[in-house]
Amino acid sequence: MAENQAATTYGNGKGAGATVGIALLGMGTVGAEVFRLIHENAADFAQRIGGPVEVRGVAVSDTSKPRPGVPAELLTTDAHALVQREDVDVVVEVIGGIDYPRELVLAALNAGKSVVTANKALVAAHADELAAAADAAGVDLFFEAAVAAAIPVVGMLRRSLAGDKIKRISGIVNGTTNFILDAMESTGASYEDALAEATRLGYAEADPTADVEGHDAASKAAILASLGFYTRVTFDDVHCEGISSITAADIAAANQAGYSIKLLAICERLEGEDGREYVNARVHPTLVPKEHPLASVNQSYNAIFVEAEAAGSLMFYGNGAGGNPTASAVLGDVVGAARNKVHGGRAPEDNTYAALPLADFGQVSTRYHIDMDVADRTGVLAAISNVFADAGVSLRTVRQEDRGDVARLIVVTHSAREKDLEDIVARLETLADVHAVNSVIRLDNA
């Protein structure tokens, strides 16, 4: 009976003035910033929380490495022991990776600690398991920093828009790829040159795969879709295409037609052939009309465009990566979790009550921008048009440029099922008069 009550309400806090103990897991760029800011702003945090915070320990892999400003006695390699210490209330995980932080976060939640993590890969892979552990313990599990760093899109979806119905989320959520695409557009550089420049300037990692192939964005798409549609979407559910095949010619053609190419994470509700509502999350290069607010998001900035039934269109813009912006988001969560430890209560949990079915990517409605080299003679356009007509897909614009005996043909379709468009492209490639399908890029439906 007493247990039942504990499960239905979130219980009392430690009381105003009580100290909140923090365990910090990881001391990379973000961890060091978090540690520094907790100490620099200690007086402010105490006022905002209702009691002081104190870092009880910092788990690192190597305690001998010099860490300026961090007292040596706080360092430990035994993260498991740290997260279960009795004087720890909130665990901050900024290690990265999946398996090891998963163990630690679960151990922390099971020990009744609230957890703040910046780890998108962990959340996108194991949200169900983590949320269940947080629910069982009645503690907070926060991850604002996991999507677009300091842009508070997680809090907005979980709280501010909780009274609305999200229809669609489309966002530039990876700074590396946006930097590369923006550089290609503004300088005419090739993908390879723009990537090299991004690496030189520190916008791309030595192994850029996770960014340029869209995996990082896919983790964020999974998190955004889960929050926006109250439905669990994991990394594996996200259709993912990166930017490594985008050429300078693609960018130039897009520009000429009034578009910028952006790597978008798109989460949307759609109606299936059975009339039921489905959700889909995907990441792919996308043609965005230049007058759309997302088209003017330059350099490594991030932006999330949200369409909701009552609120209409909202856009959130800012630094989507970096030690300081990520630390800002982590610390906002730390203040929130610490407040609840002091005063009692718990923030809205991860709620997947809607459990909408996930659409196959083939069922997604999209538009295509198809760039082909075709034979420059009578009847070619008719043959190509027939391929589209047979599949019931209508054309929106057709643009032809002569290039001697070869013509370049750029076709933009109206909206159709992804599957039908894939079939069309496959059929186009079999036509003798189609010398090459140079590129196929989707247009944003927004």
Place this chain on the structure above:
Amino acid sequence: MAENQAATTYGNGKGAGATVGIALLGMGTVGAEVFRLIHENAADFAQRIGGPVEVRGVAVSDTSKPRPGVPAELLTTDAHALVQREDVDVVVEVIGGIDYPRELVLAALNAGKSVVTANKALVAAHADELAAAADAAGVDLFFEAAVAAAIPVVGMLRRSLAGDKIKRISGIVNGTTNFILDAMESTGASYEDALAEATRLGYAEADPTADVEGHDAASKAAILASLGFYTRVTFDDVHCEGISSITAADIAAANQAGYSIKLLAICERLEGEDGREYVNARVHPTLVPKEHPLASVNQSYNAIFVEAEAAGSLMFYGNGAGGNPTASAVLGDVVGAARNKVHGGRAPEDNTYAALPLADFGQVSTRYHIDMDVADRTGVLAAISNVFADAGVSLRTVRQEDRGDVARLIVVTHSAREKDLEDIVARLETLADVHAVNSVIRLDNA
């Protein structure tokens, strides 16, 4: 002893599955949307809250007016009795005005009800009193809809950025004036014609004073400054200038120099002459460089630009007014307040611990764009330059256009104290060779 405990933690909720009773005060555009959406999304809300919501009554001034979809038995003219009903947990105030809603909100808070209000004038005038009542009762007082409707800037300042230090907030927070200024810029229309068009299209009210004179924006500036700086700033503390004196010539001159004129609400920290930190909130027409994200906020859209120490620059963009966006913000707050009623706990309250002193407007640092008609003869520029030099203010650009025997002189200053610039303008007006000071408009320091 028991009372003391109740004051330091927020107590338990009603328990999962319990019904949350809502009292709705007001049935205008927003009230009607709130009512409709609560019923249309009842199943979703119950899942998100943890228990069903039920509207217990709707307070209106005239119960005989037909209100489609609202059962007659819910209507009452006795708002005081309604907010104190035992089966009411959350009171939603969307009446408008100040004195009458103030009485009702206080009565509701004193009776232990959480309150959601969209009333910026009420919050900007009486936040201290309302916050104290909410604290005493341990209930939530939410007002996301009071600033920029569905743009969740209140939640962002109160929660997401709670771990950061806000340096400056500058926002387009009034849709009517942005519509007028945008129309003047894009069509070359006069202020009077653009206002008439805004009125015709429903963007301006029959009496547009509160919008065009900046009073509406000033209420929002007071709320933003209070949240951002943890310091109480009220409507009366906000220096406020409207747009009614902006001419087509001002817009044209701004355009030529690469600026758009926007009515900005600006909240910032500044260092006083005594070396202490002060805060200031103000509303005035402002020259914004065209490349700044705020310059491209068109029509009646709102946007808030936030600069924080760790997060860097963030921008939030969307519909800042209208029944649906406002209802979205109100309902987000209703879900939050209802959750806390069910599960226990309380959201971060209005915290003004920092209590920074407010700067006199004269102490604010600003830059001026001054447009004058001057005599076109030798020595005039020297005389004018001396006025600035005597006050220790340096010039950034000087542009002169001949117009027969009169010249138009446009001067842009470097940053200086508002008070010094006011003195300079007063002195310029006394110079015989200055025929007229046509306009004085501030530049955004951002």
